[in-house]
């Protein structure tokens with residue numbers, strides 16, 4: 001394990017440039033997975049922006065199309081820059097072991113989206129295994145640290161394959177509904193009463209006051225136009241909320 005850590009560190013040092021000055025991309029290793037893979041955040045947009053956005057492309061390793069949305073968003077922000085006043089953090093995958101293995105859960109077979117401390121439910125197992133205790137997993141803790149440090153105003157988490165924007169049934173719903181309009185991915189007409197125990201979005205809302213919701217892209221490979229529309233919708237939503 002130690003050896004693997006060293007390799008991962010060496011790789012990270014090789015591919016990650018030092019943090020750069022304002023206006024450019026700042027990449028940071030915010031934590032490591034169970035198997036020592038780096039969890040990397042990119043900070044782009046207005047470096048002085050006081051409206052702060054987080055976009056996570058994937059937390060279930062077998063739901064990967066959101067990673068394309070993140071790639072597109074990064075490209076857009078690198079090319080055209082972003083709107084004034086908005087800082088954008090992106091994490092392609094919060095579950096790099098699951099992404100590498102093509103599995104929903106992390107390397108210890110824990111569902112990271114049930115491992116967060118808010119309304120954690122220790123009785124969950126199988127595909128929804130919530131872990132031995134709240135925030136038991138290093139991937140969970142990496143996202144928690146980032147969230148606490150930055151204090152996001154908006155967080156959008158991509159999943160698959162339901163093909164719906166999930167609108168929380170509280171004050172956040174209006175923004176999820178607006179996202180649904182901007183992205184073209186409807187909510188199905190109502191808000192989502194399923195308060196998933198230990199989920200990332202419910203913890204972020206409760207712990208840091210972030211407006212946080214899930215976007216469930218459809219199954220399988222998504223058309224490029226859909227990916228592009230979501231990348232644009234995140235920024236358009238941030239501009240409306242700001």
Ligand SMILES: [Zn+2]
Pocket residue numbers: 060063159160
């Ligand atoms: Zn999912």
